[in-house]
Amino acid sequence: xxxxxxxxxxxxxxxxxxxIDGCSRHRRGAPNGCTSSRRRGQSSVAQQxxxxxxxxxxxxxxxxxxxxxxxxxxxSSKSKLFSGSQVHFAAPPNSLVSFFDASLPxxxxxxxxxxxxxxxxxxxxxxxxxxxxxLFDRKHYFYADLPAGYQIxxxxxxxxxxxxxxxxxxxxxNRSQVINKTARVxxxxxxxxxxxxxxDDLRSQTxxxxxxxxxxxxEVVLEPDMSCGEEAATAVRELxxxxxxxxxxxxxxxxxxxxxxxxxxxHHPGEPLGVRTEVKNLNSARFLAKAIDYEIQxxxxxxxxGGEILNETRSFDSKLGCTIPMRDKEGKQDxxxxxxxxxxxxxxxDTESLPAGADPQQVIDIDRIRExxxxxxxxxxxKLVQQYGMLPxxxxxxxxxxxxxxFFQNVMxxxxxxxxxxxxxxxxxxxGFLKQQNLAVSESPVTxxxxxxxxxxxxxxxxxxxxxxxxxxxLHSHQQCVKLLVSPHPRRLLLLxxxxxxxxxxxxx
Amino acid sequence: xxxxxGGSTRNPAAHCGLVGxxxxxxxxxxxxxxxxxxSMDVPGILTRCVDDAAIVLGVLAGHDPKDSTTIQDxxxxxxxxxxTDVSKLCIGIPKEYLTPxxxxxxxxxxSKAANLFESEGAKVIEVSLPHTSYSIVCYHVxxxxxxxxxxxxxxxxxxxHRCDIDVSTEAMYAATRREGFNDVVRGRILSGNFFLLxxxxxxxxxxxxxxxxxxxxxxxxxxxxxxxxxxxxxTLSEAVPYTEFIKEDNRTRSAxxxxxxxxxxxxxxxxxxxxxxxxxxxxxxxLQFIGRAFCxxxxxxxxxxxxxxxxxxxxxxxxxxxxxxxxxxxxxxASVSLKQ
Numbered sequence: 001x002x003x004x005x006x007x008x009x010x011x012x013x014x015x016x017x018x019x020i021d022g023c024s025r026h027r028r029g030a031p032n033g034c035t036s037s038r039r040r041g042q043s044s045v046a047q048q049x050x051x052x053x054x055x056x057x058x059x060x061x062x063x064x065x066x067x068x069x070x071x072x073x074x075x076s077s078k079s080k081l082f083s084g085s086q087v088h089f090a091a092p093p094n095s096l097v098s099f100f101d102a103s104l105p106x107x108x109x110x111x112x113x114x115x116x117x118x119x120x121x122x123x124x125x126x127x128x129x130x131x132x133x134x135l136f137d138r139k140h141y142f143y144a145d146l147p148a149g150y151q152i153x154x155x156x157x158x159x160x161x162x163x164x165x166x167x168x169x170x171x172x173x174n175r176s177q178v179i180n181k182t183a184r185v186x187x188x189x190x191x192x193x194x195x196x197x198x199x200d201d202l203r204s205q206t207x208x209x210x211x212x213x214x215x216x217x218x219e220v221v222l223e224p225d226m227s228c229g230e231e232a233a234t235a236v237r238e239l240x241x242x243x244x245x246x247x248x249x250x251x252x253x254x255x256x257x258x259x260x261x262x263x264x265x266x267h268h269p270g271e272p273l274g275v276r277t278e279v280k281n282l283n284s285a286r287f288l289a290k291a292i293d294y295e296i297q298x299x300x301x302x303x304x305x306g307g308e309i310l311n312e313t314r315s316f317d318s319k320l321g322c323t324i325p326m327r328d329k330e331g332k333q334d335x336x337x338x339x340x341x342x343x344x345x346x347x348x349x350d351t352e353s354l355p356a357g358a359d360p361q362q363v364i365d366i367d368r369i370r371e372x373x374x375x376x377x378x379x380x381x382x383k384l385v386q387q388y389g390m391l392p393x394x395x396x397x398x399x400x401x402x403x404x405x406x407f408f409q410n411v412m413x414x415x416x417x418x419x420x421x422x423x424x425x426x427x428x429x430x431x432g433f434l435k436q437q438n439l440a441v442s443e444s445p446v447t448x449x450x451x452x453x454x455x456x457x458x459x460x461x462x463x464x465x466x467x468x469x470x471x472x473x474x475l476h477s478h479q480q481c482v483k484l485l486v487s488p489h490p491r492r493l494l495l496l497x498x499x500x501x502x503x504x505x506x507x508x509x
Numbered sequence: 510x511x512x513x514x515g516g517s518t519r520n521p522a523a524h525c526g527l528v529g530x531x532x533x534x535x536x537x538x539x540x541x542x543x544x545x546x547x548s549m550d551v552p553g554i555l556t557r558c559v560d561d562a563a564i565v566l567g568v569l570a571g572h573d574p575k576d577s578t579t580i581q582d583x584x585x586x587x588x589x590x591x592x593t594d595v596s597k598l599c600i601g602i603p604k605e606y607l608t609p610x611x612x613x614x615x616x617x618x619x620s621k622a623a624n625l626f627e628s629e630g631a632k633v634i635e636v637s638l639p640h641t642s643y644s645i646v647c648y649h650v651x652x653x654x655x656x657x658x659x660x661x662x663x664x665x666x667x668x669x670h671r672c673d674i675d676v677s678t679e680a681m682y683a684a685t686r687r688e689g690f691n692d693v694v695r696g697r698i699l700s701g702n703f704f705l706l707x708x709x710x711x712x713x714x715x716x717x718x719x720x721x722x723x724x725x726x727x728x729x730x731x732x733x734x735x736x737x738x739x740x741x742x743x744t745l746s747e748a749v750p751y752t753e754f755i756k757e758d759n760r761t762r763s764a765x766x767x768x769x770x771x772x773x774x775x776x777x778x779x780x781x782x783x784x785x786x787x788x789x790x791x792x793x794x795x796l797q798f799i800g801r802a803f804c805x806x807x808x809x810x811x812x813x814x815x816x817x818x819x820x821x822x823x824x825x826x827x828x829x830x831x832x833x834x835x836x837x838x839x840x841x842x843a844s845v846s847l848k849q
Contacts (some may be wrong), residue, residue: 102667102668103662103667104667104668105543105544105659105662106540106541106542106543106544107540108539108540108575108576108577108578109577110574110575110577111577138658140658140661140705142661142664142679142682144666144678147662147664147666147667148661148662149658149660149661149662149664150658150661204675205675206678208666334706334707336657336658336702336705336706336707337705337710338654338655338658338705338714341546341547341548341578341655342547342576342577342578343577344577344578
């Protein structure tokens with residue numbers, strides 16, 4: 001394994017002992033200096049370059065955390081990976097199950113072309129090498145939601161390897177400093193999803209829904225290049241945006257289309273990596289960073305108190321805000337990997353190697369797919385900066401909020417106002433208002449056209465900025481009023497604004 | 510129709526005086542075939558004569574989109590030519606198949622068949638398949654590994670037998686599988702899982718796959734040297750009576766029964782057992798022809814010629830019914846008309 005590179009997380013941040021005065025474990029930024037009861041000597045092994053923002057203070061222990069991720073994204077396709085049954089969210093239980101999905105003996109897997117294309121697209125977008133030959137394997141374990149007793153995956157030779165995921169986040173005082181980080185993509189593999197099991201403790205039974213069994217998944221494995229919850233969450237967000245831009249996955253965590261397992265360990269800088277634990281099924285963007293940070297701190301506390309970290313699997317209890325060991329996964333599992341005998345090797349071609357006279361329905365050309373790749377988020381952000389002269393951190397916000405980019409672009413289409421003004425209105429005024437009202441962009445009472453018109457008026461200096469801000473939130477159904485507001489009578493203007501504001505406040509409630 | 514994983518179609522065919530055909534792997538779809546060893550299973554065809562086997566094969570063979578291991582090309586139904594001149598044929602006799610366990614009756618019939626071809630002008634030569642002695646062991650490792658995998662789906666949840674235990678899912682699984690599988694199957698599953706364990710995988714499973722490649726290459730070498738088909742026994746002897754049979758355990762019996770037939774499954778080659786003669790006890794004995802991959806038509810053509818030469822006393826069903834009715838004169842039997 002390559003020598004671990006020590007990376008500093010969010011600048012200035014290092015993990016310190018839990019403070020004796022009980023300061024928050026989840027606080028971001030540089031922790032306060034905490035006194036400790038004993039000082040552990042630093043290891044003399046210091047081969048790797050060690051970056052510090054500040055000299056180690058007396059009594060403060062150095063810890064570095066490494067986080068690797070295994071991200072499962074449901075492929076956006078009409079049918080499942082190896083069978084013809086449909087893929088739908090929230091369908092009646094066991095209504096989308098073919099004989100193959102239910103593992104009836106005599107059924108055989110048939111590979112879904114769309115899923116392979118999705119894997120190639122994602123691999124190319126993440127700068128991976130696409131393996132022209134990849135293989136399928138069986139991973140065996142017994143569980144009620146796995147009808148065949150094995151999952152078909154790609155363990156020996158996955159479809160894409162050795163890529164990178166570049167993600168950025170804003171740090172510094174005003175979050176104005178954009179820091180680029182890279183997480184290496186170890187591999188991307190195609191595999192089957194399992195069914196769902198619902199535990200009914202009241203009646204001591206488990207209910208199985210096989211609708212999800214056999215749905216195609218892309219597993220994206222990220223090397224342990226991240227060092228805290230925020231980095232991991234940002235990386236996942238960027239991957240989400242990429243998958244959505246490609247159309248290969250809707251990557252909606254709430255609908256279970258994106259699931260994350262984190263591999264976490266801590267060690268003293270300069271020493272080898274520690275024992276890692278796996279925190280499984282982090283299904284919410286909100287809890288992802290929290291769970292990872294909790295686990296890091298738990299491990300540090302455990303080690304500082306003379307304990308040891310078990311190589312175990314844990315889950316995150318969102319109510320308690322902590323990770324707990326998973327009962328079922330005690331002891332090491334031997335998955336008894338075996339080549340899948342019913343699927344020949346998957347062969348992909350490029351323009352050079354494409355056999356003459358090949359049926360285009362039967363072959364996949366990597367070069368064709370590369371040519372047709374949609375625009376990636378990083379390119380979109382760069383274009384925004386170039387085209388509109390906005391700050392990089394603004395381009396991030398525009399893409400991170402669902403629907404906001406489209407809103408912005410629609411406003412830009414209809415307004416003559418300066419891009420900088422539009423950016424400011426969209427990011428500050430509108431977004432601020434939406435956040436305050438706990439609304440999504442899609443639920444905004446102000447339409448892009450309305451905002452565009454308002455900005456036009458502002459531009460023509462027909463109304464004042466403050467009046468515009470007031471009327472901003474009520475214009476969606478009061479287009480007529482806009483014309484009235486152009487009147488040169490400031491008092492009438494103010495009166496109207498008051499009436500309209502009152503109107504909309506009643507309406508919004 | 511049957512299935513042939515290590516000889517399960519050819520073996521009973523030989524014991525019962527029928528034609529048992531194992532088509533080339535990938536020629537006939539396995540969709541709907543309950544799997545034992547996915548990389549060796551094929552649907553097997555049992556018929557009274559070689560022409561019938563050819564008819565059934567012509568119907569079944571060809572690409573099936575539901576089976577990703579079938580060849581891409583479609584196959585048209587065909588009629589077997591009636592061979593008259595075998596002087597251009599080269600018949601191979603693998604010397605490693607002459608084992609001490611071979612019964613003297615089968616050995617003499619095998620010899621007689623070889624002489625038959627030679628006397629009609631064919632070239633009959635001794636060939637070598639050097640890795641033959643490793644084949645049966647290799648077959649057992651790979652077979653049990655795949656069986657362990659394919660039997661994992663029988664958990665009583667979606668279909669099949671389910672026991673009454675509901676203390677926990679694991680307890681239910683264990684009890685259901687204990688009840689539903691007999692000791693032979695359980696033994697195979699345990700062996701197979703052993704071979705697939707991480708610490709054993711390289712030494713057993715991968716090793717067996719490598720040996721399998723060597724075995725397949727043995728056949729390629731022989732066919733490349735000009736041999737058209739191989740002529741071998743199908744079984745060690747005529748059918749063994751039940752009381753004799755149960756004196757050995759299943760593992761031993763399987764090894765004996767499959768010894769001449771499993772290599773064709775390992776290599777994916779077409780093979781057919783053709784009945785030759787009755788033993789001294791009046792039980793059928795068959796011989797096996799093994800052909801080149803996807804040359805099933807050629808294989809059956811030669812088998813048809815052989816069938817015509819040996820004139821095996823095929824049971825005529827009307828005759829059988831007449832015999833039966835004379836024995837059970839006083840009992841009522843459902844009368845079924847069995848006219849050809």
